[in-house]
Amino acid sequence: MSRTITIRALKYNPNSKVSKPHIVEYKLEETDGMTLFIALTKIREEMDADLSFDFVCRAGICGSCGMMVNGKPTLACRTLTKNYESGVLELFPMPAFKLLKDLSVDTGNWMNSMSKRVESWIHSNEEVDISKLEKPIEPDVADATFELDRCIECGICVAACGTKLMRPNFIGAVGLNRVARFECDPHDNRTDEDYYELVGDDDGIFGCMSLLACEDNCPKHLPLQSKIAYMRRKLVALR
Numbered sequence: 372m373s374r375t376i377t378i379r380a381l382k383y384n385p386n387s388k389v390s391k392p393h394i395v396e397y398k399l400e401e402t403d404g405m406t407l408f409i410a411l412t413k414i415r416e417e418m419d420a421d422l423s424f425d426f427v428c429r430a431g432i433c434g435s436c437g438m439m440v441n442g443k444p445t446l447a448c449r450t451l452t453k454n455y456e457s458g459v460l461e462l463f464p465m466p467a468f469k470l471l472k473d474l475s476v477d478t479g480n481w482m483n484s485m486s487k488r489v490e491s492w493i494h495s496n497e498e499v500d501i502s503k504l505e506k507p508i509e510p511d512v513a514d515a516t517f518e519l520d521r522c523i524e525c526g527i528c529v530a531a532c533g534t535k536l537m538r539p540n541f542i543g544a545v546g547l548n549r550v551a552r553f554e555c556d557p558h559d560n561r562t563d564e565d566y567y568e569l570v571g572d573d574d575g576i577f578g579c580m581s582l583l584a585c586e587d588n589c590p591k592h593l594p595l596q597s598k599i600a601y602m603r604r605k606l607v608a609l610r
């Protein structure tokens with residue numbers, strides 16, 4: 372039997388001189404298989420054309436739709452409204468990122484600066500000869516690298532992170548996962564000393580308080596805590 376659900380969303384435009392943060396309540400009929408994407412689109416089409424939120428793929432792939440739902444960061448396109456027994460969903464933008472408007476935050480620029488900070492590219496002195504076949508690597512090593520490469524940069528691990536809230540420059544699980552990804556890639560010639568230079572401080576590998584919220588909430592189920600622990604064990608020897 373269908374029911375009426377209540378969606379309460381923060382509305383605020385930080386670029387407007389007259390806008391003030393406030394909560395707006397919307398009521399709508401729940402339909403079969405309704406996701407938050409469907410619900411918010413219906414709200415925007417039928418009730419409030421001004422409501423801002425981000426979606427691209429609607430399939431948990433692009434990482435653009437992260438938001439706080441009843442206090443937890445989650446991908447809105449993968450969130451079924453029926454899973455909220457009370458029928459009430461309270462939506463806020465993810466903390467830790469610059470608010471653009473309402474539920475929309477700027478994860479893109481944050482991820483870009485994180486990528487530069489951890490030098491998120493292969494470092495190698497070897498000349499690449501594109502006329503030759505790529506150097507093969509062991510399948511299990513390739514699997515380990517691809518596993519960490521599944522990150523979709525949604526920012527949910529950052530929004531869930533207690534350390535990030537206390538340390539604004541903390542690199543977050545997404546940044547530390549990126550370091551772990553290159554550390555296990557044999558194409559990258561960086562040493563532990565090189566990684567220590569990048570993340571060997573309290574804004575990096577030693578800042579994590581191991582509260583586990585990153586891994587608990589990561590929609591791709593990446594092994595964030597074990598990778599952070601692994602990197603910390605390696606780099607603590609250089610302290």
Ligand code: SF4
Pocket residue numbers: 521522523524525526527528529544545548585588589590591592593595
């Ligand atoms: S590690 Fe997980 S939660 Fe963090 S950005 Fe990547 S996919 Fe999102």
Ligand code: FES
Pocket residue numbers: 425426427428429430431432433434435436437446447448449
């Ligand atoms: S819209 Fe792409 S992950 Fe949700």
